[in-house]
Amino acid sequence: MVDLPGEPSRIDIVGEYIEKSKGIRLLEIGINEGDVICELRQRGMEIDYTGVDINIQNVRKFEGKVIGMDSRDFWKTLTEQDKWDVILIDGDHGYSTVVIDMRESKKHIPVGGFILCHDVGHYPKMSNVDAGSAFCEVFLADKCFSCSLYPGHTDGMAVAERLK
Numbered sequence: 537m538v539d540l541p542g543e544p545s546r547i548d549i550v551g552e553y554i555e556k557s558k559g560i561r562l563l564e565i566g567i568n569e570g571d572v573i574c575e576l577r578q579r580g581m582e583i584d585y586t587g588v589d590i591n592i593q594n595v596r597k598f599e600g601k602v603i604g605m606d607s608r609d610f611w612k613t614l615t616e617q618d619k620w621d622v623i624l625i626d627g628d629h630g631y632s633t634v635v636i637d638m639r640e641s642k643k644h645i646p647v648g649g650f651i652l653c654h655d656v657g658h659y660p661k662m663s664n665v666d667a668g669s670a671f672c673e674v675f676l677a678d679k680c681f682s683c684s685l686y687p688g689h690t691d692g693m694a695v696a697e698r699l700k
C-alpha cells in the first residue's frame with residue numbers, strides 16, 4: 537500500500553515510536569527494499585536494526601541485520617532474552633501468518649516498547665481486513681497492552697504499547 541501526500545507516512549510513525557520508546561532497537565517484519573531503515577538513517581536516527589523478509593533479493597545495502605527467512609520460522613529462532621523497543625509488523629498480510637507475527641511479537645517487546653501493525657484498515661472496516669481482525673483478536677483483550685489506531689494514516693497503523 538502507499539502513503540498519501542500530506543499524511544504521516546509509515547516511516548514517520550516508526551520514527552516517532554522509536555523516540556517514544558527511548559530505545560534504539562527496531563525489528564521490521566517484511567523489509568521489501570528497506571525504505572524504512574534507509575529513510576530513518578538518512579534522518580540521522582541511531583537504530584540497532586533487524587529486518588526479516590522471506591525474499592531478500594530486493595533489499596538495498598544498509599547498516600543492520602537482514603534475515604532472509606519466513607517470519608513464522610524466524611520467531612522460532614528467538615529466546616526470551618531477544619527484545620526490541622519497536623517491532624513493525626508488515627510482512628505477509630494474510631490472517632494465518634499475521635496473527636502468528638502479532639502473537640509472537642508480544643514475547644519480544646519490553647515494558648514501554650511498541651508493536652506497530654501496518655495495513656490494519658480503520659474502524660469499523662478494520663475487522664474486515666485480515667491484519668485488522670488479527671490485531672483485534674491478539675491485542676484488544678490483553679491488559680498488558682494499550683491499543684490505538686494512529687490518526688490520519690490511510691492504510692491503518694495500529695499501535696500496541698506494552699504496559700506491564
Ligand SMILES: C[S@@+](CC[C@H](N)C(=O)[O-])C[C@H]1O[C@@H](n2cnc3c(N)ncnc32)[C@H](O)[C@@H]1O
Pocket residue numbers: 537546564565566567568569570571572588589590591605606607608626627628629633
Ligand atoms: C508490504 S512489504 C514490506 C514493506 C516495508 N515494511 C516498507 O515499509 O517499506 C511486505 C514484505 O513482506 C514480505 N513477506 C511476505 N511474506 C512473508 C513471510 N511469511 N515472512 C517474512 N516476510 C514476508 C514480502 O517479501 C515483502 O517484502
